[in-house]
Amino acid sequence: MFEVLKTNGNARRGRLTLPHGVVETPVFMPIATKGAVKTLSSTDMEKLGAQILLSNTYHLLLRPGLEGIKKHGGLHKFMNWSKPILTDSGGYQVFSLSKLNKTTEEGVTFQSHIDGTKINLTPELSMEMQTAIGSDIIMQFDDVAAGGADRERHEAAMERSLRWAERCRVALIVGAKNFLPQQFGIIQGGTHVDLRERSLAGLAEIGFDGYAIGGLSVGEPREEAYRIVDKIAPQMPVDKPRYFMGGGMPEEIVHYVRAGVDMFDCVLPTRNARHGTLFVWNIDPENWQPLAGEENSEFYSQLHITNEKFSFDEGPIDPFCDCETCQTTSKAYLRHLFQVQEILALRLATVHNVRFYIRMMERVREVGR
Amino acid sequence: MFEVLKTNGNARRGRLTLPHGVVETPVFMPIATKGAVKTLSSTDMEKLGAQILLSNTYHLLLRPGLEGIKKHGGLHKFMNWSKPILTDSGGYQVFSLSKLNKTTEEGVTFQSHIDGTKINLTPELSMEMQTAIGSDIIMQFDDVAAGGADRERHEAAMERSLRWAERCRVALIVGAKNFLPQQFGIIQGGTHVDLRERSLAGLAEIGFDGYAIGGLSVGEPREEAYRIVDKIAPQMPVDKPRYFMGGGMPEEIVHYVRAGVDMFDCVLPTRNARHGTLFVWNIDPENWQPLAGEENSEFYSQLHITNEKFSFDEGPIDPFCDCETCQTTSKAYLRHLFQVQEILALRLATVHNVRFYIRMMERVREVGR
Numbered sequence: 001m002f003e004v005l006k007t008n009g010n011a012r013r014g015r016l017t018l019p020h021g022v023v024e025t026p027v028f029m030p031i032a033t034k035g036a037v038k039t040l041s042s043t044d045m046e047k048l049g050a051q052i053l054l055s056n057t058y059h060l061l062l063r064p065g066l067e068g069i070k071k072h073g074g075l076h077k078f079m080n081w082s083k084p085i086l087t088d089s090g091g092y093q094v095f096s097l098s099k100l101n102k103t104t105e106e107g108v109t110f111q112s113h114i115d116g117t118k119i120n121l122t123p124e125l126s127m128e129m130q131t132a133i134g135s136d137i138i139m140q141f142d143d144v145a146a147g148g149a150d151r152e153r154h155e156a157a158m159e160r161s162l163r164w165a166e167r168c169r170v171a172l173i174v175g176a177k178n179f180l181p182q183q184f185g186i187i188q189g190g191t192h193v194d195l196r197e198r199s200l201a202g203l204a205e206i207g208f209d210g211y212a213i214g215g216l217s218v219g220e221p222r223e224e225a226y227r228i229v230d231k232i233a234p235q236m237p238v239d240k241p242r243y244f245m246g247g248g249m250p251e252e253i254v255h256y257v258r259a260g261v262d263m264f265d266c267v268l269p270t271r272n273a274r275h276g277t278l279f280v281w282n283i284d285p286e287n288w289q290p291l292a293g294e295e296n297s298e299f300y301s302q303l304h305i306t307n308e309k310f311s312f313d314e315g316p317i318d319p320f321c322d323c324e325t326c327q328t329t330s331k332a333y334l335r336h337l338f339q340v341q342e343i344l345a346l347r348l349a350t351v352h353n354v355r356f357y358i359r360m361m362e363r364v365r366e367v368g369r
Numbered sequence: 370m371f372e373v374l375k376t377n378g379n380a381r382r383g384r385l386t387l388p389h390g391v392v393e394t395p396v397f398m399p400i401a402t403k404g405a406v407k408t409l410s411s412t413d414m415e416k417l418g419a420q421i422l423l424s425n426t427y428h429l430l431l432r433p434g435l436e437g438i439k440k441h442g443g444l445h446k447f448m449n450w451s452k453p454i455l456t457d458s459g460g461y462q463v464f465s466l467s468k469l470n471k472t473t474e475e476g477v478t479f480q481s482h483i484d485g486t487k488i489n490l491t492p493e494l495s496m497e498m499q500t501a502i503g504s505d506i507i508m509q510f511d512d513v514a515a516g517g518a519d520r521e522r523h524e525a526a527m528e529r530s531l532r533w534a535e536r537c538r539v540a541l542i543v544g545a546k547n548f549l550p551q552q553f554g555i556i557q558g559g560t561h562v563d564l565r566e567r568s569l570a571g572l573a574e575i576g577f578d579g580y581a582i583g584g585l586s587v588g589e590p591r592e593e594a595y596r597i598v599d600k601i602a603p604q605m606p607v608d609k610p611r612y613f614m615g616g617g618m619p620e621e622i623v624h625y626v627r628a629g630v631d632m633f634d635c636v637l638p639t640r641n642a643r644h645g646t647l648f649v650w651n652i653d654p655e656n657w658q659p660l661a662g663e664e665n666s667e668f669y670s671q672l673h674i675t676n677e678k679f680s681f682d683e684g685p686i687d688p689f690c691d692c693e694t695c696q697t698t699s700k701a702y703l704r705h706l707f708q709v710q711e712i713l714a715l716r717l718a719t720v721h722n723v724r725f726y727i728r729m730m731e732r733v734r735e736v737g738r
Contacts, residue, residue: 035702043697063709064680071681072701080697093626100646191665311433312440328449333404334443340403343412345647346712 002210002241009235010260013365016241018084018136018182020076021051025241025262028253028361029054029086031270032352034063037077037345037354038270042081048323048351049358052136054265058093059233062112063117066129068236073163074134084136086265089126089168089186092214103143105160123164127171135181137188139212140168142186147218154190154215161188162202169206182209184243187232190215191224196232213261225324233260235322250300251361257364269357273349276305276338279356280318285363299349300356305349311334318363323355371579379629382734385610386503387453387551389445390420394610394631397730398423398623399456399723400639403432404448406723407639408716413694417692417720418727421453421505423634426498427462429490430662431481436500443503447648453505455634457614458495458537458555460511461583472512474529492533496540504550508581509537510569511555516587523559530557531571536577553576553612556601559584560593565601579610582630586616591614602629619648619669619729626733633730638722643715645707647675648725649687654732669725674718679704 001017013258014025031039032053045053060069064078072078075085091108094101098110107122126141127296141164145157156211165185172183185203189195203211204325213232218227229244233256236242243263244256253264269279282294283299303317313331325334325348370386370566383394399406399414401422406414414418414422429438436708441447444454450556463470467479476491510533514526534554541552552600554572558564570582570696572603585594599614602625605611613625622633635678652668672679682700694703694717706714 036706036713039716041697041711043693059709068680072683077683078699078702078705080699086679199392220512233387289535311437314441314446324412328410329448330449333447333449336403336433337405340428342403342405343408343712343715344405345407347716348410353652364687 002239004238009272012112012260013263014241014262016262017332019179020082020084023051023084024365026257026288026361026364027051027251027263028357029263029265030357031056031114031265031267032079032081032085035075037350039350041352042079044351045081045354046083048355049362050354051190052086054086055079055086055133056090056093056133057087057126058090058097058121059134060087060133061090061121062114062117066125066132069129070132074136077156084135085133086263087130087133087135087139089130089139089141090121090247091126091144094121095144095146104290105227107141123167124171127168127175131175131181135186137182140165140183140185140208142188142214145188145190146216147220149190150264151192151195154188154192157197158188158190158195158199161186162199162206165208166206167205167314170210179227184208184210184212184241184297186212186214186245187236188215189268189368191220191228193228193231196228198237200232204237208240210243210263211236212245212263214245216244217266222248222252222328225252226259229256229259229261250357251298251299253357253360254299254364256257265362266357269353270350272302273353274346276345276349277348278303278305278317279353281320281356285320285359288363288367300360304337306338307335317352318356321352321355322359323352325349325352325355371677373607378627380627381629381631383610387421388504388548389451389453389617392453393656393734395622395733396420396632397570398632398634398724400634400636401448401450401454403428404444404537406719407643408719409723411448413720414450414723415452417724418731419452419723421455422450423455423457424504425458425459425462426456426502426504427466427490427496429456429502430459430490430498430642431483431486435494435501438498439468439501443501445503453610454502455506455632456499456502456504456508457501458508458510459490460513461615463490464513464515466479474532476510493540496537496544496547500541500544500550506579507541507550507552509552509554509577510535511557511583513584514557514559516537516589520557520561522625523557523561524564527557527559527564527568529631530555531575532567534572534577535575538577553577553579553610554583555581555583556605559582560589560597562597562600565597566604569601569604573606577609578737579612579632580605580674581612581614581632583614585613586635591617592623592656593596595628596628598625598628605629617733619726620667622726622729623668623733635726638726639719641671641720645714645718647674647686647718648722650689650725654689657732657736669729674700674704675707686721687725689722690724692721693726694718694721694724 100112125143142161185208316326420630470479511530685695
C-alpha cells in the first residue's frame, strides 16, 4: 500500500507499506549487490537508518543460485536483514557484465562472468528468482537498450519490455504461494518522450504496484535525463510509488524528488567511498541553511581524503555528520588508513557516505512535513 | 607497576598498571600494525574486550613518520584509542621487510619497502619514535638473528642486543619529558639456553620494567620453543611482567602461561581470519568443560569457512562465541561473502577470531582466580 501524505508542487512525501515494514518516501535504497552493501553488515545498515535495501538478482542467481537461495529460505534470513528488500530483474547486469549474451523474444541467454555457465534468463526465471529471494518489491524483467542506441532499437526494446512486463505479471501471480509481493513495471524508451509515454501507458494498462524509470543514468547528458524525468514523472500514476533507477549525485536526486519521484538507488556513495571521495555538507543538514559565505554553492561538496592537505587535519570528515566514522575518526587518520591501504579505510568511508545519502533523504522528507 | 595477584605452579595472574590504564594478565595484545588492527576500528577493539594493542614502530616510522606522529600528538590520539599501547622496536621488521639492510654497531641502515628511502634505525631513533608514539610500553631495539643462524651469530646478536639495551635505557631516560614510559628488555640467544641465560642476566643488570622472550616463533620446531620458555620464563624476575613475542597458536599460549608468561601477541587470529580459517571452541569456554565425546581433543579446533559443507549451515561459526559475528551471521552467509569476495567477510571473520583469543585469555585469568 502506498499513501501520499503531502505534496509540494510535483514533489510528494509518502509512506509505502511492504511485507517487511514501512518505508517513508522519498527514500534512498543502498545497494547490497551480492547480499551485502560493500564493506557493511546488516547491523551496520540498520544503524545507518536504511529503510530498504536493493539487491541484484543477476549476482544472486550466479551465487548462491536459485536452488541455493530457496534452500536458504530467502535473502532476508540469509543476510539477517528484517526490513524490506527490492530486487532488480537482472536485465541490466546481463548486458553490462555477462559475456556472449544473446536476446530473443524468449529471454536472454548469457554466460556467467564467474565460471562461464550458460544461463537462459527469461521473464519467468527472473520472477521465480526474485520470489525465491523473498523480495518485498520485484522488478519486471526488461530489455535494456545500450546507452548510445538509436531510436529504432529503443523502440524495439521498449515494446519487448512491455511484452515481457505482461509475462512477468502473469508469472508472478501464477507463481505466488503465500502472498503476492509488490511488483513494479519499468518505463523504457531512452531519451524519446513519445516512446516513454507509450511505455508508461502500456505498463499502466497491465497494472503494477509501482512504476520505475529505467535506462537513464547510463552516460547521457544530465539535461537529457532531467528533460525526460520532468516530463514523465508527473504523468506516472499519482497513487503508486515512482522509482528512478540507478541515479545519481545528490543534486540529481533532489531534482528528481522535485519532479515527483519517490525512490532512488545509486552506487555512488559506496563506490566513491572506496576511492576516498567523501560527501560533506555545505549547509547545516538540520535546518538546511547555507553556511556563512556559502550562499551560492551546492548544498554539499566532495572531498578527496587522500589529498596531502588532510595529512594533519584532526577534524572529522564533516562536523555536521552524525555517523560513527565522523564521531570517532579524524581526516588525518582516515587519510593514513587509505595511504597504508588498510581495509578499515573502505568501511569507515562507506559508513560516512551512506549516512550522507540517507540523511539527505531524511532532510528531504522533513522539508516535506 | 606490576602486581602478581595469584600463582599456580609457574603460572601467574597479575595486574599491570600503565599510563593509559590497567591490564589484567595473562593478556593477549591484538596487533595494530600500521595503527589499526586489520579490518577493525578502535571502537571495535574496545567492544571486543582488548585491553592493550601492539603497534609496529617500523611501519609507523615509514608512514606517518617520526615528524608525522609527533605532529599528530602520538598514536593514542591519532587512532582514537584510549587504552594502553605497546610498540615493538622495529628491529624484527627491518630484517623481514626492508631491502638492503646493513647492520653495524651503530644500528641498521635500510631502504624503506614503500619508497626506497634510506633510513638509519638506531637504538636512539627507535626510542625517540616509540616516545613520539606515546607508547605505554617501549621495547628495546634488538639485533635479531635469522631463524637458521648458527650459535656464533646468535651469540653475537645477543651480545649486541645487550649493548643496544643499555643504549636504549639511557636514550629513553635522557629523552623522557613529562613521564618515563615502561620499557622492556628482550632476551635473545636462539635455542641456546646458556645464551638465553646470559642475555637475561645482562638485561636484569641494566634493569627494565619488564622482560620479553624474543627470537622464537620464527620457524623453529615447537618443542624447541617450549624447551627454551620452560627453562627461561621461571628464571625471569618474578615481580616484572614477562612477554613472549610473536606467538602463537592457542595451545602454545596456554603452554607459555603455564610456564609463567604474562603477555602475548600474535598475527594468527587476524591473518587466519582473512584466509577464512576460524577458531572454534571444543569446550564450553564458560566452564572449560569438554563437550560430550570431545574429552581427548584440543580445547579448540579450526574451521575453514569456505568449505563446501558449510554452504547451507545456518548455525553461527561457534555457538559458544559471544562476538557480534556469531550473534548475527550464519556460517552459510559468511561462506557466501568469502565466495563472492565481499570485504565484509574479512571483518566478520576477524571480529570472531580476535574475540576467540581475548576470551581465551579471559578464561585463563578466570581459572587463575
